[in-house]
Amino acid sequence: MAVPLRQAVKVGAYVARQRLRKNDKFALVLQLEPLYQCNLACAGCGKIQHPDEILSRRLTVQQCVDAVEECGAPMVSIAGGEPLVHKEIDKIVQALVERKRFVYLCTNAILMQKKLDMFTPSPYFSFSVHIDGLRERHDESVCREGVFDKAVAAIREAKRRGFRVTTNTTFFDLDNASSIRDVLDFLNDEVGVDTMQISPGYAYEKAPDQEHWLSVQRTRQLFAEAFADGRRKKWRLNHSPLFLDFLEGKVDYACTAWGIPSYSVLGWQRPCYLMSDGYVASYKALVETTDWDSYGRGRNEKCAQCMAHCGYEPTAIIATASSLRESLRAAKETVRGQFNRPTMPAA
Numbered sequence: 001m002a003v004p005l006r007q008a009v010k011v012g013a014y015v016a017r018q019r020l021r022k023n024d025k026f027a028l029v030l031q032l033e034p035l036y037q038c039n040l041a042c043a044g045c046g047k048i049q050h051p052d053e054i055l056s057r058r059l060t061v062q063q064c065v066d067a068v069e070e071c072g073a074p075m076v077s078i079a080g081g082e083p084l085v086h087k088e089i090d091k092i093v094q095a096l097v098e099r100k101r102f103v104y105l106c107t108n109a110i111l112m113q114k115k116l117d118m119f120t121p122s123p124y125f126s127f128s129v130h131i132d133g134l135r136e137r138h139d140e141s142v143c144r145e146g147v148f149d150k151a152v153a154a155i156r157e158a159k160r161r162g163f164r165v166t167t168n169t170t171f172f173d174l175d176n177a178s179s180i181r182d183v184l185d186f187l188n189d190e191v192g193v194d195t196m197q198i199s200p201g202y203a204y205e206k207a208p209d210q211e212h213w214l215s216v217q218r219t220r221q222l223f224a225e226a227f228a229d230g231r232r233k234k235w236r237l238n239h240s241p242l243f244l245d246f247l248e249g250k251v252d253y254a255c256t257a258w259g260i261p262s263y264s265v266l267g268w269q270r271p272c273y274l275m276s277d278g279y280v281a282s283y284k285a286l287v288e289t290t291d292w293d294s295y296g297r298g299r300n301e302k303c304a305q306c307m308a309h310c311g312y313e314p315t316a317i318i319a320t321a322s323s324l325r326e327s328l329r330a331a332k333e334t335v336r337g338q339f340n341r342p343t344m345p346a347a
Contacts, residue, residue, distance in 0.1 A: 003195070003238055004164075006123055007075070007102050008334045014074045015321045025258045025287050027073035028314050031273045033264035034059040034092060038082040040108050042142045047081055057265035061091045067263040068096060071283040075102040077128070077260075079273075084111040090118040097124045104128040106168060108142065109151035116158060126164040126194065129155055133175070133183050141172075155191055164194045166238055172201040173214050177225035184226075188235050195238035200247065202274050202308040215305045216297070220249030239309075241333055242316035242326060247307065251319075255296030255303065259314020261286055271295045272310045275302060 011028065018026045036047045037055045048055065059067075068076055076096055083089050084107050096103045106128045119125070129151055132141040138148040155165050167187050171180060180198075187193050200219040214222065226232075227248055237244065245251045261283060262273035268286040270278045275295075280286050296303050296311065303311075320326045 003240070003334050004102075004123070005334055008330070010102070011074050011317070012321065012327075015317065019321065025292075027071040027259065027261050027283070028317060029075040029077055029260045030068055030071055030073040031260055031262040031310065032059075032064060032067060032076050032078050033080050033262065033273070034064055034078065034083060034086050034089070035081040035265060037085055038080060038108075039085060039110055040082070040142050040144060040147070054265065058086060058088075059265055061088050061095055064092045065095050065099070067283070068099065068101060071261055071263075073101070073261075075104070077104045077106060079106040082108055082111070084115055090115075093119060093125060097122050100124060102126075104166065106130065108147065109154040110147065112154035113150075113157050116154075116161060116163070119163070121162040121164070123164070126166050127155075127158055128166045128168050128197070129193075131167045131169050131183065131187060132171075133169070133179060134186060137174075137179065137183075152191060155193060159192060166195040166197060167193050168197045168199070170199050170201050171214065171222065173218060175222065177222065177228070180222065180226040181231065184235050193236070195236050197238050197309070198247075199309050200307050202306055214307075216307060219247065219307050223247040224249060239313065240316045240320050241329055242320050243309065243313045246312055246316055253312050253315040253319065255299075255306070255311035256292075256314045256318065257295055257311045258287060258290070258292055259317070260310040262310075272308075274306070274308060274310065 015028075033047075035055075035058050036050050038045070038048050041048055078089075078092065080086075083105055086092070089105070093103055093105060101124065103125050105126070107130065109129045112127065112129070130142075131148070131151060132138045135148040138151075139145050155167075158165050169183060184196060184198075187196055200214040200222075223244075227244070232244055242251060246253055257272040260272065262269040263283075264273075267279035267281055268283055269276065270280065270286060270290050271292065280289065294300055297306060320330050
């Protein structure tokens with residue numbers, strides 16, 4: 001595990017404050033989508049299937065700041081769409097970093113190298129580059145040749161300039177333990193990214209490809225095989241140990257989608273960014289008027305095969321904070337991760 005120490009301490013203190021206030025629903029990460037427009041048409045994405053009138057919309061810098069302040073989340077994942085298409089994306093990042101939020105700018109990296117000069121390295125800011133496998137597998141996933149090489153070149157240049165870079169990799173039923181190990185070894189050892197995030201494929205309702213989502217059983221089997229022989233301790237994974245246990249099937253949790261609320265050009269999305277059961281105008285309304293007990297595996301047919309981070313990582317984080325044993329385990333992993341950092345930018 002390689003959660004940055006500064007982030008781990010701040011998030012831990014934030015969770016502790018919420019528990020002392022007896023606040024049972026609070027935001028850990030804001031999924032901020034300042035636009036849905038993208039420069040790719042990935043088969044597994046449902047965002048760009050919106051009509052042109054919605055794809056042309058943009059959140060303003062002030063709307064983004066207001067959403068972050070309203071929900072109070074210490075971390076912000078800026079997604080979309082492709083955020084680097086937004087003309088004021090640098091101002092959005094700057095405003096959130098100034099407020100000491102941990103900002104992850106999710107990108108397919110097609111425009112990243114061209115726009116690096118717009119940003120300033122900071123311990124509060126990371127590029128989060130979408131990498132869904134090695135060259136052939138990734139380019140197939142994004143439905144365009146050459147994107148993998150462009151993304152790797154952009155990561156290396158960003159690292160050379162002193163930026164933090166993480167990667168976000170989604171696995172589908174086309175993957176196996178070997179393909180998971182190959183891409184994570186490559187990113188961890190050869191490219192030298194700071195951290196990596198992983199997720200089982202989740203079913204966007206509007207995605208063109210509806211055939212390759214992972215079942216719960218297959219997800220557990222896949223990650224148990226990939227993590228065998230203690231392999232996961234080698235990789236700089238930006239996840240809590242309990243969430244990784246969850247992916248392997250060692251523990252099970254209820255969904256707490258309220259922990260990663262989604263705010264976009266359409267408002268606050270109910271219940272999470274994977275499902276569209278309506279939108280509300282405020283975070284308060286999202287928390288208070290959503291029937292959270294009707295979502296999650298065993299509660300909703302649409303959630304039957306979901307093990308996505310947006311529903312289950314918050315549960316794992318809260319479970320960690322509720323257990324002295326797991327808190328010590330997470331702290332040990334965090335400290336160990338600080339000694340497993342890439343020593344220099346990859347050439």
